[in-house]
Amino acid sequence: MQMLHRTFWTILAAAVLVALPVVESRPVAQQQEIAPKISNDTIGQQPRLAVPDFLALPAMGAASTDAETADVAKTISQVLIADFEFEREFALMPKDIVSTIPAATSVNDVPFDRWREVNADGVIIGSVQKTATGVRIEMRLYSVRARQASYSREYTGAITSRRLFAHQIADEIHQQQRNLRGVARTKLSFDSDRDGDRMQNTVEKRTVKEIYISDYDGENQRRVTTQMSLNITATWSPDGRSIAYSSYRRVQPQIFISNIYQGTLEELTKPPGQNFTPVWSPDGTRIAFASSRDNNFEIYVVNRDGSNARRLTNSPGADITPTWSPTGTQIAFTSDRTGAPQIYVVGVDGLGLRQLTHESKADRATWSPAPFNEIAYAASTGPGNDIKVLELASGSVRQLTFGEGTNESPCFSPNGRHIAFSSTRSGKTQIFTMARDGKDLRQVTRSGANYHPNWSN
Amino acid sequence: MQRMVRHSVWVTALVMTVVLTAAACKKKAPIARPTAPPAPPSSTNTVPARPPAPPEAVPEVAIVPPEPVIDSGASSGSLDELNRNSPLRPVFFELDSSDLSTEGQRVLDGNAAILKQHGTWTITIEGHCDERGSAEYNLALGERRALSARAYLISLGLPADRLRTVSYGKEFPFDPGHEEGAYAKNRRAHFVITAK
Numbered sequence: 001m002q003m004l005h006r007t008f009w010t011i012l013a014a015a016v017l018v019a020l021p022v023v024e025s026r027p028v029a030q031q032q033e034i035a036p037k038i039s040n041d042t043i044g045q046q047p048r049l050a051v052p053d054f055l056a057l058p059a060m061g062a063a064s065t066d067a068e069t070a071d072v073a074k075t076i077s078q079v080l081i082a083d084f085e086f087e088r089e090f091a092l093m094p095k096d097i098v099s100t101i102p103a104a105t106s107v108n109d110v111p112f113d114r115w116r117e118v119n120a121d122g123v124i125i126g127s128v129q130k131t132a133t134g135v136r137i138e139m140r141l142y143s144v145r146a147r148q149a150s151y152s153r154e155y156t157g158a159i160t161s162r163r164l165f166a167h168q169i170a171d172e173i174h175q176q177q178r179n180l181r182g183v184a185r186t187k188l189s190f191d192s193d194r195d196g197d198r199m200q201n202t203v204e205k206r207t208v209k210e211i212y213i214s215d216y217d218g219e220n221q222r223r224v225t226t227q228m229s230l231n232i233t234a235t236w237s238p239d240g241r242s243i244a245y246s247s248y249r250r251v252q253p254q255i256f257i258s259n260i261y262q263g264t265l266e267e268l269t270k271p272p273g274q275n276f277t278p279v280w281s282p283d284g285t286r287i288a289f290a291s292s293r294d295n296n297f298e299i300y301v302v303n304r305d306g307s308n309a310r311r312l313t314n315s316p317g318a319d320i321t322p323t324w325s326p327t328g329t330q331i332a333f334t335s336d337r338t339g340a341p342q343i344y345v346v347g348v349d350g351l352g353l354r355q356l357t358h359e360s361k362a363d364r365a366t367w368s369p370a371p372f373n374e375i376a377y378a379a380s381t382g383p384g385n386d387i388k389v390l391e392l393a394s395g396s397v398r399q400l401t402f403g404e405g406t407n408e409s410p411c412f413s414p415n416g417r418h419i420a421f422s423s424t425r426s427g428k429t430q431i432f433t434m435a436r437d438g439k440d441l442r443q444v445t446r447s448g449a450n451y452h453p454n455w456s457n
Numbered sequence: 458m459q460r461m462v463r464h465s466v467w468v469t470a471l472v473m474t475v476v477l478t479a480a481a482c483k484k485k486a487p488i489a490r491p492t493a494p495p496a497p498p499s500s501t502n503t504v505p506a507r508p509p510a511p512p513e514a515v516p517e518v519a520i521v522p523p524e525p526v527i528d529s530g531a532s533s534g535s536l537d538e539l540n541r542n543s544p545l546r547p548v549f550f551e552l553d554s555s556d557l558s559t560e561g562q563r564v565l566d567g568n569a570a571i572l573k574q575h576g577t578w579t580i581t582i583e584g585h586c587d588e589r590g591s592a593e594y595n596l597a598l599g600e601r602r603a604l605s606a607r608a609y610l611i612s613l614g615l616p617a618d619r620l621r622t623v624s625y626g627k628e629f630p631f632d633p634g635h636e637e638g639a640y641a642k643n644r645r646a647h648f649v650i651t652a653k
Binding site for chain 2: 136137153154155156157161164165168202203204206209224225226227230232233248251252253258263264265274276277290292295297318320321334336341361363364378380383384385408409451452
């Protein structure tokens with residue numbers, strides 16, 4: 001009878017867990033007793049998570065492991081720890097404690113008592129093995145208290161994808177354990193003068209900027225544009241397959257779209273007028289931008305294919321730097337219609353215009369994705385700018401940077417928990433990220449000068 | 458052990474029923490990549506060893522091919538000499554302003570006279586700003602300065618279609634310094650001869 005009782009609650013727990021949006025829509029095969037998620041004994045404290053080095057197994061048919069497998073195992077562990085540290089949802093156990101527990105010999109062999117002794121709530125045991133076509137990674141997230149796996153996965157892929165394995169594991173664990181959309185697989189775009197190429201058709205010494213992309217942590221920085229002219233203010237399409245940006249290759253700035261996995265290029269706007277700072281609607285079907293085609297900068301919205309350009313603002317001032325609301329129904333932008341530039345918001349239908357900021361100067365609004373409802377912007381504070389965040393419901397404003405150089409061009413991460421921005425605090429302008437409370441500052445670029453970061457989905 | 462196996466199997470059957478019922482309700486599939494279903498159970502030791510079901514393929518990091526190169530038009534090599542020793546002088550502005558000073562107007566009067574002498578020249582007026590203020594707002598301010606100079610020239614009778622404007626904001630300072638002397642040099646409308 002008692003067993004029946006326990007089973008009933010297990011089923012109920014299973015039903016609750018299944019209702020969470022973590023299971024894919026295909027019919028699920030056999031699933032045993034759902035192990036509880038890892039958690040800290042003390043409510044409100046982060047679960048303590050240990051990530052010992054992944055095991056390097058001998059390749060299929062080999063007698064012993066090789067250096068490359070060992071390197072992959074080490075990389076995956078390091079990147080995984082870095083990804084967890086970035087979201088600050090787990091308290092990572094220090095390496096010197098983790099290394100006191102003898103390494104497991106397989107993913108199924110876990111000395112729970114030893115982990116309990118050092119107060120771990122969860123431990124990830126993983127293994128790497130070369131196969132004929134690449135590598136296979138096995139991973140188990142164990143609940144130390146329940147002495148069971150809370151999440152298990154196996155992955156296959158190329159050896160060159162080693163960082164991506166870790167990023168995928170981190171995203172999946174954040175989703176399954178914390179119901180959180182992680183950013184480990186997201187990317188940044190920015191413009192950089194690091195190649196030192198000179199602009200053509202001018203007698204002045206001008207260094208061009210080209211568009212670059214990188215992983216969210218600054219790895220794998222690579223160049224997208226090859227145009228030997230000024231290419232700036234790039235933004236990712238929501239599907240992450242295209243980048244819109246402003247380019248001066250036709251002398252006056254126009255908006256181009258680079259389909260980066262196909263190597264094709266589209267021209268979204270044409271003369272007359274200067275067109276720049278494109279931003280994609282959340283559903284990817286429209287692009288808002290600033291244009292001087294009517295002899296004064298106004299905000300326009302155009303379809304992805306360049307058709308049906310509509311003007312949204314109408315003032316003798318300059319209306320520039322739009323950003324879309326997460327629902328795609330409103331656009332915040334900068335306008336100096338009353339003198340100094342401030343952030344305004346207007347409906348995509350052109351109605352409901354209102355002023356949001358009252359700074360000495362404000363520019364470059366970026367609208368946070370759900371679950372937050374905030375707009376970050378650059379405010380003039382003394383000789384330079386600082387990043388501030390306006391909470392829309394309450395109207396309260398918090399400041400995140402305080403005069404460490406000038407801090408501009410903020411952009412929220414797709415889960416709203418981080419902000420990428422540019423700062424001169426280390427000398428030349430570089431890309432940094434910080435958490436939305438201003439903590440956890442990290443430098444992303446170091447080569448040349450880098451501007452206008454944008455964060456992919 | 459046998460009891461535990463029976464228990465596990467029974468639990469599995471019941472859980473499957475619940476799971477399949479839940480799965481039948483419409484759920485938005487995550488945008489993300491396909492994930493393998495959780496592994497089937499095994500009861501050989503206290504830690505249910507689960508040889509995972511079909512492994513999840515992690516996609517290769519996609520290579521980004523460089524963009525196709527666009528031919529940006531005829532080179533201006535022949536005009537470089539002319540622009541290096543340009544008879545056209547820049548107009549300077551006050552902070553945050555695109556208003557023409559008296560001195561600015563005098564400079565433009567001089568430029569207008571030269572342009573009238575060389576009736577075939579076409580000009581690009583570049584608008585520039587100092588490094589203060591945000592990069593994006595300075596793009597707009599630069600355009601204002603260029604337009605301000607252009608409007609004055611048009612008022613002096615120069616044809617509008619010979620005068621193009623472009624704003625570089627604070628992207629290309631003429632003086633890289635960080636004090637007012639440098640800033641003043643960078644707040645300008647700059648004239649470039651683009652055809653003769």
